[in-house]
Every structure is written in C-alpha cells, then in structure tokens.
Amino acid sequence: MDPEEILFTCQMCNDCCHGENTICLTPADIRRIASGLGLPESEFLERYCVSKGSYVQMKVVDNHCIFWDGKCSIHAFKPGRCREWPFVPSLLDQASFLIIQQNCPGFNKDITFEDALPYVEAVLGGEPAAKE
Ligand code: SF4
Ligand code: SF4
Structure with a gap:
C-alpha cells in the first residue's frame, strides 16, 4: 500500500481552511499569489495578509482563511503548504x-x-x- 494512503485519505471537509490561524507564507508564496491576483506584492500583503512576529499569514475572516469562499478561491496558485498538507x-x-x-x-x-x-x-x- 502506498505510504501516503496508509497515513491519510482526505475527507474533503475543508477544516484545514478554517480556524483562528492560517498557514505561514514563504516569499515564493507571496510572489506567486500576488502575481496570480494581479496585484503588487505590497497591496497583496496589505489587503490579504497579517504579520505574526517574523511570519506572514493570510488573514482570517469569520474563522476561515480570507481566500475561502466555499472552496479555495486561489486554488491554482495557493500556498505551497496548502498543496502539501x-x-x-x-x-x-x-x-x-x-x-x-x-x-x-x-x-x-x-x-x-x-x-x-x-x-x-x-x-x-x-x-x-x-x-x-
Ligand atoms: S486535509 Fe483538510 S480537507 Fe482533507 S481531511 Fe484534512 S482537514 Fe479535511
Ligand atoms: S489558501 Fe486556499 S487552501 Fe489554503 S487555507 Fe486558504 S482557502 Fe484553504
């Protein structure tokens, strides 16, 4: 059996997009998402992100990631950690x-x-x- 299948089968519950925090963005994530949204990085950071100490995270709105609208609205260029999770x-x-x-x-x-x-x-x- 595939090691991944032994450990995990996604239930498509989207719990990972909900909660009081989102994942931390890397500089590459910030570049890719800003580009995907057609925004300068500075505007993307101001509108969609929050600083937590030395980390940058996506904002949380109504207890879910700001990009959640029933599904991930930036799926094509979402953060690396969201792809890997x-x-x-x-x-x-x-x-x-x-x-x-x-x-x-x-x-x-x-x-x-x-x-x-x-x-x-x-x-x-x-x-x-x-x-x-
Ligand atoms: S990865 Fe996300 S959507 Fe899949 S089971 Fe885990 S919390 Fe649910
Ligand atoms: S970027 Fe998309 S996949 Fe990642 S937490 Fe936000 S809504 Fe979920």
Missing part, C-alpha cells in the same frame, strides 16, 4: 504529528507516531525535521 516537514516532530493527526479528519487516527514515522519519511523523501 498534511505532509509538512513538522510531521517528523512528535508533538506536531499528534496535533496534525488530531486535527485533520483524514489522518489515520490508529497509527502511533513511532509506527507512522517510516511512512512519513517515505512521503517526505527523508526531509529533515523542521519547525514551522
């Missing part, structure tokens, strides 16, 4: 793994971190653990 490097960290396992309805709830680790490593291609 839930297979982010922090899955290699036990505390983060447990949070993601608990919060993503599509994540296998029966597998322990220790048992999941080889599959996580296989999906991530051996990417080293990193904090978000």
